[in-house]
Amino acid sequence: MSPGTTTKHGRPRAAAPAHRRGPGGGGATGARRRRAWTPWFYLAPALVVLAGLLVYPIYQLGLISFLEYTQAQVSGGEPTTFQGFANYSQLFGDSQFWEVTTATLVFAAVCVVSTLAVGCALAVLLTRVRALPRLALMLAALGAWATPGITGSTVWVFLFDPDYGPVNKALVWLGLSGFEDYSWTYDRYSAFALVLLEVVWCSFPFVMVTVYAGIKAIPEEVLEAASLDGASHWRTWRSVMAPMLRPILIVVTIQSIIWDFKIFTQIYVMTDGGGIAGQNLTLNVYAYQKAFASSQYSLGSAIGVVMLLILLVVTLVYLRLLRRQGEEL
């Protein structure tokens, strides 16, 4: 954070001249006090909503994860009992949990890297083409972006349908006869690959549009100066563009991590609730299935807590990066 942007006394920076009535003015302290409260009035609705519907549920989530909470407790048939870390030790002792966690981390990482690679490459491509191809690509990307997760998922499943889907037919036509009646959701890895394709399709537009806006914001003179100084393309990218794009790249990376780590609809719809024998489960779907399909609410909550903790680590890394850049919040 750059020095001097925040005054430590809670004094409003934007004090209008009209407010400065000179030192002994009777109304001055009253006005200042009123002014000091103004931001809190403005913040009140947001804080009330967030406290009630975000902070309180998180607290509840943590609480339930320490209780025995199944259908019997929900219906009030049995009292809830405090279990300490029993739910967690049950969870950590379950090999499926570790398998799902690993799958989630690897899958999210692949999604993030693919999305960023595709999005950045296309953003650079956009700067190299004339208006018409640019418009075509922008519109197509906006279409993919706007498609709701559930319809996007169903459409992609249909495209890859073993009986009626055009993709298998096209692959066979290209000479890959192995794809005749190939079921993409049957094999664990091809099912993940299918979900990956859909995720990249619907999330690269955000990266592309944002990075493109960032590139466009680099002043023309800077690039011209670099080329006059005899800098090569690569050199210009490395020493001029990359540093200027850094804040934007950090934002899109973090947003992608957050989104891809939490993927729910795609997995749930495309692999029908987590795949055959749960082979395509990710933490989010796993927690949901534990809680709502098998009524083990406390185990589901414990998984939720684990997810929260992992994302909290990501957030802390993000804040560190922002701070190291000297970015003002």
Added chain:
Amino acid sequence: MSRSRARLRVRRPWRLLAEATALLVAAVVAFPLYWMVLSAFKPEGEIQSTHPRPWTTSPSLDSFRRVFQQEDFGRYFLNSLFVAVVVVVASALIAFLAATAVTRFRFRFRTTLLIMFLVAQMVPIEALTIPMFFLMRDLGESVPGIGLNTLGSLIVPHIAFSLPFAIWMLRGFVKAVPESLEEAAHLDGASRSRFLWQILFPLVFPGLVATSVFSFISAWNDFLFAKSFIISATENSTLPMALLVFFKDEGNDWGGIMAGSTVMTLPVLVFFVLVQRRLVSGLGGAVKD
């Protein structure tokens, strides 16, 4: 002059290659949407054909008819629209006030609050479905309008979940309004709330629209809460549920699914195209400021 022209000549084949690539990528990206709309218009026999063709010679509205004649489909559509619109308006207003507070004022805990808004964006809302379910159940007993099985149970959580990002994104827009304007308004005797609603609000409005896209999408696309909170009151179901009807064990009705998907995608697409320009500049602003 001659130098730049020379460079242009050298780069020309590259540009053509780039443009060809861009058009090809655009076609690939648009293909799923094309296939969705195409399949929605295909007659029954052509969809369930083992030789799918990328065109149809006899477009039919049968699939759409099945979708709309489905019991209560119109109702589901209106429910979805109602939820999304209420979420958009409420979160835009609340976020506008909050963004004004954190950008135009300096006060204690300001930075702390900003960090909290950031952290709040990370919360996986799916993980909160469990406590949210119990919260809605308990709230329903005292406030009937937002209990389980009501549209309120879909609206209220989505307002909460879209707020942090909306506040974060609106900051840039509020910041962009020069502070001298506020001083001038003050000197002209405008009260604080008058400045807020009659001067700042219209200026920030484009930003609000861009932000709304995200709240709209999250509410419109919601699948999990609709599935978990609307248990018995099917008259309060939303569109995603109407879509799931066409998934059957004995074989999916792909025509119905594609027609339903088309109907569901269209409003978002229209919204997107309308605010497209503001969205791009808005993201730039939110990211750069």
